[in-house]
Amino acid sequence: MIVGRRQTEKPIRWAMVGGGGTSQIGYVHRSAALRDRTFDLVAGAFDIDPERGRAFGVELGVAPERCHADYRALFAAEAARPDGVQAVSIATPNNTHYAIAKAALESGLHVVCEKPLCFSVAEAEELKRVAADKRKIVGVAYGYAGHQMIEQARAMVAAGELGDIRLVNLAFAHGFHSAAVEETNPATKWRVDPTFAGPSYVLGDLGTHPIYIAETIAPHLKIKRLLCARQSFVKSRAPLEDNAVTLMEYDNGAFGTVWCSAVNAGSMHGQKVRIVGAKASLEWWDERPNQLSFEVQDEPVRILERGMGYLARQATAEDRIGAGHPEGLFEAWANLYGRFAVAMEATDRGDRGRLANLRYPDIDAGVEGVRWVEACVRSAEAGGVWIDYR
């Protein structure tokens, strides 16, 4: 149970790059990082417009001289201070993630980065190399993965309650971009422009979320090969897809499907994760994150509820309020930021034991997401053929 006590020894001195103005995602990062005083927001380069960024930072309580024009200025200035920032979160358009993350790591900062980490596996592995070299962590903003019932699912799979995993059935298929909303909505516009969005739209923007959740729940499953078909139902989005289906074969014989869509008209989110084993299945839906459906063949379906005593210990460790009350996405993010902070402190003091028992979307998760998108795009571009995954 979290009741506001800081999980770290001290608040981590923290900056943001991007996330200013009316950015929703910036607010989500700040709400999560500041929730339990785990981080202190002391610097930033919040906006592509330096003046606007400074005004925004000051309003957030950041000293004006620590509101910088861009990330380079930020990292340089902070590196020169004895009380300079220890960590930075990156909430800028996709095409800038790689350069900013790399610069941050090279400046000796821990990094929290929006997904996708970058546009190619080569870049991702370079980030991994730099992070290892600098002994810094990279946390990736797979926010949904912070919901406690994901931990419950992971614990149940580990305990063998499902039997051998046979099927992984994933979807993140909303309908908000059924029409060409990007023509009038700038927040959508960059997502369908390869310059800013990278090689994919929904595969990267949506699909990587349930992919990471599935890796979390069933970490022993390794993709052997995959096949992807993608479509651009709003024609002007081509070559980027607004719908895609990926099939996956795993090493152990399991089979997976992922449906990513922004044109699933009328669907709110449609992020659903179903893991099917030889004995039982688990199903989770991000719009009802406090519940987990546990379906043992030949028994009644059971609806597990967040916060209950029958859950695994790790599924209740991050509860902020009793069972029955709904926690939402902000708590999921706060859980991740809490773990990021613990990971940063443990890394800084070289506490491998603490790190070994800590699960969070780390650099490997970031690399995997990029690899998965890259493979999907490669398969789709080749006409929807099977390709080896590694």
Next chain:
Amino acid sequence: MIVGRRQTEKPIRWAMVGGGGTSQIGYVHRSAALRDRTFDLVAGAFDIDPERGRAFGVELGVAPERCHADYRALFAAEAARPDGVQAVSIATPNNTHYAIAKAALESGLHVVCEKPLCFSVAEAEELKRVAADKRKIVGVAYGYAGHQMIEQARAMVAAGELGDIRLVNLAFAHGFHSAAVEETNPATKWRVDPTFAGPSYVLGDLGTHPIYIAETIAPHLKIKRLLCARQSFVKSRAPLEDNAVTLMEYDNGAFGTVWCSAVNAGSMHGQKVRIVGAKASLEWWDERPNQLSFEVQDEPVRILERGMGYLARQATAEDRIGAGHPEGLFEAWANLYGRFAVAMEATDRGDRGRLANLRYPDIDAGVEGVRWVEACVRSAEAGGVWIDYR
């Protein structure tokens, strides 16, 4: 509204082949055919054991001399009577459908046949040829398609309420055969034996149902090519699959997926049909057949209920009880049998007008089902590759 008045001029004289003893499916056929006195059960070859079949028929009120040892004897004897049967329903194992249906048609009988009609498109087209030649109908037992909300969905798509159809998302994925239940359960055993079941298990047994429903709802969509991956999670079932995923490209650019499974542990039926258009989606689930979810992008989801005045005329024509009361699978089947009877009468009197306005799973639907399974198996056998559909 159906309140028991016969839709046909007279009851149709009717026989069954198979469906005896404790056969559930035989009971479903009889319940449907006899529901509103549309058919009279006057003859049969109910069981592979003639004695048992005769006893069963007599118990059903059939004259003992019209309970025959096999379908050949049945067709011959009935053809010789002035009051011989006009139609026959076939509820035997899959491998016998073709021969019995062909013999029935050649004997001048209308046929209602369990799916799959047969094992190959060549056979199916031969049946179609004979039926045309004999001017008889073949109705296929896609029972779920008789639910009234399918008519509602069809009417809404036809009226353009969804906009252009983009996605067809189908599933029939239960969990009842997660374990090798066929080792002890004879009713499952033949389904996983190619000799009796044909070239597929779940593709034919399950997948053809939502495929036909999708064809009904969006008849203008034509499959251009498809790709299928199939698995045998219970190893002894190979070469027959207990799980399969099929991807489909349609002529108009729409994209489809079908998930068929008998190893989706804990799922009861999992037959879901989601049709996504540029403006809105429809979703239907066979376990809650009285509801239809209508999801217009940027509007609240609407739950349409069977029997309500806001539905299309053809969606309420077959109501047997007011809105709010649940109708179930037996009514769906009775709806189909009612239409079969009307089609038989209209065919016999050459009433093309009546036939033109009547929708039921006919020989073409039967052919399509066989074609779809054949194509899926061909793709899967080739390693899960795209193949042209026609």
Next chain:
Amino acid sequence: MIVGRRQTEKPIRWAMVGGGGTSQIGYVHRSAALRDRTFDLVAGAFDIDPERGRAFGVELGVAPERCHADYRALFAAEAARPDGVQAVSIATPNNTHYAIAKAALESGLHVVCEKPLCFSVAEAEELKRVAADKRKIVGVAYGYAGHQMIEQARAMVAAGELGDIRLVNLAFAHGFHSAAVEETNPATKWRVDPTFAGPSYVLGDLGTHPIYIAETIAPHLKIKRLLCARQSFVKSRAPLEDNAVTLMEYDNGAFGTVWCSAVNAGSMHGQKVRIVGAKASLEWWDERPNQLSFEVQDEPVRILERGMGYLARQATAEDRIGAGHPEGLFEAWANLYGRFAVAMEATDRGDRGRLANLRYPDIDAGVEGVRWVEACVRSAEAGGVWIDYR
């Protein structure tokens, strides 16, 4: 499992009074009685207009000379035949039930009667007396009570799976009469006219259904006193109520509530039964009758499904189709008619053992329904005060 074999030795010769023309309820009775050839419809007085009634009967296959002008003619003529009817179902307006049922019993017929049996406890007890005297059964058309999951609930309460029963929470609250639809809809008009409907509208028309279901599930609970408040939101319906709430204290200290409404705008049926015990609760909803929610405190909610092997024996005895397939209201009625037939045969041959193990809505259930309505009306008329129940 029912697969169409008759549960009785012979079909029972059966007539209907009322239920002709486009009557939905008449169709429901016939569908149920004829479902598994348990009854033969051989006579009737189907309509207040004799000619129309005869034409209707003939269309149903009844001999014209056995289609009578009214119930008196029917009972007299049939009593004079060696093959006269053995049982009659009464589906006429409420105000006629008593006289017809009494005449039927006095003519030596078993009776199936729509609820309410009559308008006063005195009348109900007179019917009970005559039935006992004539050794005939009276079955009451509490159709929802035939759903199999009600049997499951009963078995679980009997087995102590809920602990001591504390709360009985009942509702049957639809919205179809939110407006004064009776002004244009004759099928509603008589329901709000005390001459035809009796002393109540929704209490009798709706409330008696969940009351009987609760008695079935927890037969040991006896109402000690109750209090009822009723309202006529459509003013012209007064003194008959279109909404009512009843509170009940039971002998064992349990507490109950019943909400009856025809003005619960937007609700389809809203018939829900929740039984709360010291350890667990059960909840059932007539619009999803194949499911039963079993909620053990401190455990995950379990959704029990009709037809599954984990259910009690008596909850699967009447399955007509496997789990997962939806059965609907017609099957529930058919279950009751099956039990009525068994009860008739057992009564005629004096088989007390068979009767002792047979649960159906009998004359006592009919009396109880009338008693409950009478008590509710008495309390409401007195200003909503507590009154002793017996």
Next chain:
Amino acid sequence: MIVGRRQTEKPIRWAMVGGGGTSQIGYVHRSAALRDRTFDLVAGAFDIDPERGRAFGVELGVAPERCHADYRALFAAEAARPDGVQAVSIATPNNTHYAIAKAALESGLHVVCEKPLCFSVAEAEELKRVAADKRKIVGVAYGYAGHQMIEQARAMVAAGELGDIRLVNLAFAHGFHSAAVEETNPATKWRVDPTFAGPSYVLGDLGTHPIYIAETIAPHLKIKRLLCARQSFVKSRAPLEDNAVTLMEYDNGAFGTVWCSAVNAGSMHGQKVRIVGAKASLEWWDERPNQLSFEVQDEPVRILERGMGYLARQATAEDRIGAGHPEGLFEAWANLYGRFAVAMEATDRGDRGRLANLRYPDIDAGVEGVRWVEACVRSAEAGGVWIDYR
């Protein structure tokens, strides 16, 4: 849309009384108040044990000298500082609310108080008098009322979308205290002890929540008289009830019911609010707070979703994240604290216009809650009789 910009000019200097240690409710208050830097936590009397309270405060970042032994010391010391607190939140056991709130108001502080405000209407009105006298606000912690869909419901009722309100159907009926958990759980123990809990348990602890929500949604409804029956199913809780049903007649002829329970075994929360009008109904459930069911008679049920463009302006004003993402209880509380802060500032500067357009659970809501509990208890104690409400 809230993206972290403070709604007030400056953070309000704020203290807490109670809420220390592992108190969940204290954490909820702090999470809400500090969410968007609306309040600064600068002082407190967090614990009945002064040392423990000081340690706790320091850990929260409060200066040690501003961590006080009790509320009297806190109010005195802060009143003496130029930068003393402006507002205090009270999260202590029920029996202390009155004295602390009164002292706070008399010290010139704005107050946020846990419900119930006090134990009698006389006390509540005294608090109201002092607050008016001191020109300070009292906010009451009806946290669920902060969910945005409550605003949507209020807007729809005001716009006449339901027609005249007829029925108010309320429940807050969980099962967590089905057993005598207070014997081992101190957090439950005081709730069932009249010394600490006051004259009721579930009526005050649970029932006042949906009562306030109903007042918010349909503010024109005024209770005319009510009747309450209460029970103590766990005997040792008497005279305090663990279950209660209240019936209410409103001035306009509407009828209401409230079911409060802590022994509804297996239910998580069961807080449901259904408002039925002549044309349509609204239903909201606190466990799925992002949805609102809108049920127009003779139209399909519509599921409204938080964050969507079709909602009323005031229902989206406090969104923190886009539609589809679940917000939870913490956001609802943060919404209330945001309004409390705005109300405090507006009150301090005498801005009546701002206050007139601001809806929050104020002193009147607090008085009403106490009045409702008092009336319920009076009715129940008199044997469950109707009593006039004012």
